[in-house]
Amino acid sequence: MVKEGLLDILKGNFLVSDEASKNWRFLLFASVLAALMIASSHQADKKVHHIADLTQQVKTLKSTQVKHKREIQQLLLESRLKEELAPIGLGVPEQPPAKIQIVSQP
Structure with a gap:
């Protein structure tokens, strides 16, 4: 049996028998489901x-930002600013600013 x-x-007798239309519909349905899964x-x-x-781009951009x-922090150091501004005559004043x-008046 x-x-x-x-x-x-x-x-393949199940495809050519008298009840083959039921089998063909099921095979078509199963094929469509398989295609959708793929x-x-x-x-x-x-x-x-x-x-x-x-994710790789984010890592690259974060490292570039750092x-x-x-x-920028190095450029903003006071010693670095003194070096950069000395050639044009700017420097730290020797006297504190006047208040x-x-x-x-009443």
Whole structure:
């Protein structure tokens, strides 16, 4: 019994029998589902690769930002500013700035 059923499946008799229309509809349905699964899997793989690329770009941009921030901090150091502004005659004043006080008149 089982052997005959297996032989019928292997020979393809289930596709040409009188009730073949039911089998063809099921095979078509199963094929469409398989195609949808494959398409969904490919979309998921694409998204995973895209996320990995974006993560790598974020890491690169963060390291660039840290590098530039460090360079700006170095440029803003008082000793560095003295060196840069000395050729044009600017420097730290030797006297502290004078404080201006406004006295209100009654």
